[in-house]
Amino acid sequence: MQTSSNTAPIDLSVQEVSKHYTNFTAVNRLSLDVPKGSFFSILGPSGCGKTTLLRMIAGFITPDEGDIVIGGKSMRNVAPNRRPVNMVFQHLALFPMMSVGENVGYGLARRGLTKGEISKKADAMLERVGLPGIAGKRIDQLSGGQKQRVAIARSLVLEPTLLLLDEPLGALDLKLREHMKLELKQLQNEVGTTFVYITHDQSEALVMSDRVAVMNKGQFEQVGTPQELYYHPKTAFVAGFVGNSNRLEGVLTNAAEGKTASGLTLALTPTQPASSGATSMFxxxxxxxxxxxxxxxxxxxxxxxxKVETLFFDGANSTVQVKEVATGTQLHVALPHTGQHSDLVPGETVFIGIRAEHVQAFQG
Amino acid sequence: MLNHKLKLSAGAVLAVFAFHAQADEQVLRLLTWADYAPQAVVDQFKKETGISVEVTLSNNEEMISKLRATGGAGYDLVNPSQDRITGPAKEFGIYQPIDLKKVKTANFIPSMLESTKKVTGLGGKVYGVPLFWGTDGLVVNSAKSKAADYSDLCKPEYAGKTAVRLKRPTLIGMAFSMGKDPFKAYANPKQYEAIMTAAGDKLISCKKNLKYFWESKDQLLNDIRNGEVVAAQMWDAGGWKLNTENATIKFIAPKSGALGWVDTFAIPSKAKNLDAAYKWINFISRPEIAAKVAKSAGSFTAIKGAENFMDEVMKKQLAESFPPAALKNIKWYPAIPAGLEEVDGKVLDKIKASN
Amino acid sequence: MNTLTPKRLTLYLLLAPAILWLLLLIILPHVGMGMISFRERIGPGEFAGSLKQYRTFFEEPLYWNTFVRTAVMSLIATIMALVMAFPVAWTIAKVAKGRLKALMLAATLLPFWASELVRTLGWLILLRGSGVIPQFLAFIGVTDQPVELLYHDATILVGLIYSSLLFMLVPLINALETLDDSLIEAAYDLGGNRLNILRKIIIPHAAPGIAAGSIMVFMLTLGNYLTPVVLGGKSSMWFTEQIYTQFITRFNWEQGAAFAFLLLGLSSVLVWLGLKITGQRFADAMRRT
Structure with missing residues (x-):
């Protein structure tokens, strides 16, 4: 695959790793480098193998082939409790039988620190995640967001080389999730620990990550910055999965023109040099x-x-569904944030313009 | 007040049973020992009288406990040992006197009937008529043991291969084998207690010699059969049963004398179907029926002429186990005065708890 | 009257069978027993109020010893049942999946299709001197000749544990099934080892189940009659046996009733102590069963 764009040392290096199960291959000869201090996300639909990959990094699953190197050391035959890696679980997995302080201090106690040191470090870490003075509370007294932060504090207090996060925001409601996205990114900036974050939510990945790997069927479709993925998807899968798109199936009539199944002819920019054949246009x-x-x-x-068909008002994300007059092809069009055109009515005639470079065609 | 409550609830239970019984047919509710009411005899009784018999199996202590709980209700006829009748009759009022006019007394061996009338007599009334008699003695595997008295069970050469029951007959037998007479001491509690304590101490010192205190007859018989036990205290019927299978196993009367018991007919104080009870007594006391039951129980009857119908094998076994002198030497249980069982109980507990 | 709304009435009617049951079959007999235990026979059919039965218990070392022995052996049986059931419960709750899990559960239930008597007699056949196990031990040369394995205290323990294991297993399985696997993984991930995870995560989580199972097994063994009598040896005394003897063969209901009450008191106190020591609440434990 590709090398990282900056020169920071590599904290995590996944080398040609595979994991096969009886009926399918969860991870297929996959390689990956994550530079120190970066926020790296693995984005993919459920069942794409991202959880298997994460659990192999954490050590809960042994790869069938390949090696995982963390902080320059091979993790072959290293048990999870001996890896310089900590994980924030999907449902957080806070210990309900312990107080907040005991949760955060659990790992420190396993390292044999004294009671005083443990409580000092735990308090400091709780303060760092914005929860000073709650060490004595029970887990079930915390709000969803507080639990989130305690779970992260519990891992970060061990100063791991790598922090793995398994869709930790999934259980939160929308508002809190939006808020935690920003907070998590900020926290990562502050502590400088390398984060590997897996999610199926493209927005989480785009907002927080320095780099994102889009995963599908056990392999990476594309690895790049959020901007690269969004504006220059390399595959139809990435184009469809990252951000919203109008997807039109059709054929390439020549190198700069395609025709949809509905009969609409579009000027376009092919991503691979090709001049004919079936194509997906985004x-x-x-x-x-x-x-x-x-x-x-x-x-x-x-x-x-x-012709305007339906107006979908959603504040800044408002769209309108229109139907091309000649072929009946349906398209979603974003409405300007200025509020212009918010007065469109169904049945009204409008005109839309699309640049050739914004019609991305993939052979498919 | 409590007694009243108990009676009330017992009455309620009874009412249900009585209703059940009357709704169907005439029923005799019989509380007795295993093998005392074989199915063939029950069937024949039903055919002759139209009365069906509901049999509940039990033993001496349970018979008393069951009747005590209901104040003498729930059963029409019981077969307790003769020494266990007057005590509970006086203490708990669970038995009613027998109307000898309704019993065909001519069917009974006169000497046995007289003796039972004496033992079960209370206030000039008779509470029992005899049915079976038998003895407690020793079952010995003659190929492996020469035990001849209870005290021989404690000999080291039989260590781990002897067994007794942890019940009062064992104490009594042990006392006799020590040359004492506990029956004579029945009237003198102090003396009785001393004798039983001595017998208990003997058993305590003997305890490590015993394989176990046997509880179930079948368990003991099995272990004698397969040689795990070579000599044990047991009643005659069990010994003869084994003797029939294997002639080297014998029932013997201990030198100090076998203990003789007589099982009787007695009628609970609140029996419902007196008519059926007397009918059953008179039915069983017919010689040919008595012989059938005797065969099933493996015991000898108090019924005149029953021996004519008896099995030759059993007669031979009786003769082998009891030469005339031994027969004369049988120690018959006299009626137990109330309160003695408490003495026995304490001694038995002490034996069980000792190490 | 004004408080008896239809809703309340319905509630009372729904509760009535349970209350009747409690009253008729549990409370009334105990009241009766209690009254019997506080009286003394002074003549044929005559009784007077007295503490003699309880005094006898404390003055007679035999009864006292039997009482303590029963309690101690029941405790040992409970602890051993816990130790034996825990790995099995873990396997069923966490390791086995699908059909295997159902099969294992069925296997633990299977012995209970036979009556307790049959199960106990089964041990009798296996352990007796001429039985399967002693013969086998002699055959493979562990012992010179078949050894009698019956009639020891250890035999009673085996029987007690065998007949009560299920009652430890079920609450344990229930408790362990609700343990989120990710808690264990999280603890492992944070540096915990097996022993520490067992102590800090699994046992605290399963504590109500452990308490529930232990209470059930303890009460069952304490009140067991058949197993100690059938498998016990010449010196084996069990307190329920003492109660039975007093009631049935000694005709001493007063003493038997006093013993029954003492046993009830003992089990209540020990269960209370156990909950206190482990910091469990009775209601939590009972919900697990």
Whole structure:
């Protein structure tokens, strides 16, 4: 695969690792380098093998092939409790039979620290995650967000080389999740520990990560910065999985033009040099210009008269579904944040413009 | 007040049973020992009288306890040993006198009937008529043991291969084998206690010699059969049963005398179906029926002429186990005065607890 | 009257069978027993109130010893049952999956399809001098000749544990099944080893189940009659046997009732102590069963 763009030492190196089960291969000859101090996310749908990969890094699953190197040392035959890695579990796995302080101090106690040292370190770490003075509370007295932070504190207090996070935000409600995303990113900036984060939520991955690997069927489709993934997806899978897109199936008629199954001809930019064959075309809703006057979209390669079908008002994420007049092709178009066009009514005629570079075609 | 409550609840239970009985047919509720009411005899009784018999199996102590709990209700006829009748009759009022006019007394061997009338007599009334008699003695595997008296069970050469029951007959037998007479001491509690304590001490010193205190007859018989036990205190019927299977196993009367018991008919104070009870007594006391039951129980009866119908093998076994002198030497249990069992109980507890 | 709303009435009616049951079959007999235990026979059919039965218990070392012996052996049986049941419960709750799990559960239940008597007699057949196990031990040369394995205290323990193991297993399995595997993984991940995870995570989590199982097994063994009588040796005294003897063969209901009450008191006190020491609440433990 590719090497990291900066020169920081590599904290985690996954080398040609595979894991096979009776009926399927969960992880297939997968390699990965995570530089020190970075926030690395593995993004993929459920069943893509990301959890297996994470558990192999943590040591709960032994790879069938390949090696995992952490902090420069091979982890072959190293048990989870001896790895310089800690994990924040999906449902946090806080110990309900212990107080908050005992939870955070558990790992320290296993290292043989004295009671005084343990409580000092635990208190300091709790303060760092914004929960000063709650060491004496029981776990069931905490709110969802507080539990989250305690779980992270419990791992970070051990100063691991690598912190693994297994979709820890999944159980939170939406508002809190949005908030925790920012907080987690900030925390990682402050402590500088290398984070490996797995999620199926593309927004979590894009917001927090320095780099993201998109995983599918046991392999990485693409590894890159969030921007690279979003603007320059390398595969149809990434284009479809990261962000929202209008997906149109069709054929390439030549190197710069495709025709959808519904009969719409679009000027486009192929991602692989190809001039014919079946293709999937992706157009992001926010790249489509919308106007009531045809003249305003004169500069676009693709100019399509459409009829408004449905308006989906969702504040900043409002879209409108339109139908291309000639072929009946349906498209989602983002509405400007300015509130312009919020007065569209179904049945109204509008004009949309799409640049050729915003129609990304993948052979499929 | 409590007694009243107990009676009330017992009455309620009885009412249910009585209803059940009357709704169907005439029923005789018989509380007795295993083998004392073989199915063939029960069937024949039903055919002749139309009365069906509900048999509940029990032993001397349980008979008393069961009747005590109900104040003498729940059964129409019982077969307790003759020494266990007057005490509970006086203490708990669980038996009623027998109407000898309703019993065909001519069927009984006169000497046995007279003796039982004496032992079960209370306030000029008779509470029992005899049915079976038998003895407690020793079952010995003659190929492996020469034990001839209870005290021989304690000999070291039989260590781990002898057994007794932890019950009062064992204490009594041991006392006789030590040359004492506990029966004579029945009237003198102090003396009785001294004798029983001495017998108990003997058993305590003997305890490590015993394989176990046997509880179930079948368990003991099995262990004698397979040689794990070579000599044990046991009653005659069990010994003869083994003798029939294997002639080297014998029932012997101990030198100091076998203990003789007589099982009787007695009628609970609140029996419902007196008519059926007397019918059963008179039915069983027919010689040919008595012989059938005797064969099933392996015991000898108090019924005149029953021996004519008896098995030759049993007669031979009796003769072998009891030469005339031994027969004369049988120690018959007299009626137990109330309170003696407490003395026995304490001694038995002490034996069990000792090491 | 104004408080007897239809809802309340329904509640009372629904509770009535349970209350009747408690009253008729548990409370009334105990009241009766209690009254019998506080009286003394002074003549044929005559009784007077007295503490003699209880005095006898404390003055007669035999009864006292039997009482203590029964309690101690029941405790040992409980602890051994716990130690033996724990790995089995763990396997069923956490390791076995699907059909194997169902099969293992069925296997633990299987002995209970036979009556307790049959099960106890089974041990008799296995352990007796001419039985299977002594013969086998002699055959493979562990002992010179078949050794009598019956009639020892250890035999009683084997029988007691065997007949009560299920009652330890079920609450343990229930308790362990609710333990989230990720807690164990988390502890392992944070540096815990097996022993420490067992002590700090698994046992605290299973504590209500352990308490429930121990209470059940303890009460069952303490009140067991058959096993000690059938498997016990010449010197084996069990307190329930003493109660039976007093009631049935000594015709001494007063003494028997006093013994029964003392046994009830003993089990209550020991269960209370056990809960106190382990910091469990009775209600929590009972919910686990």
């Amino acid at each position: 157009i992001r809703p926010e790249t489509i210009a919308l106007s009531r006057q045809e003249t305003e979209i004169a500069s676009f390669a693709n100019r399509l008269p459409c």
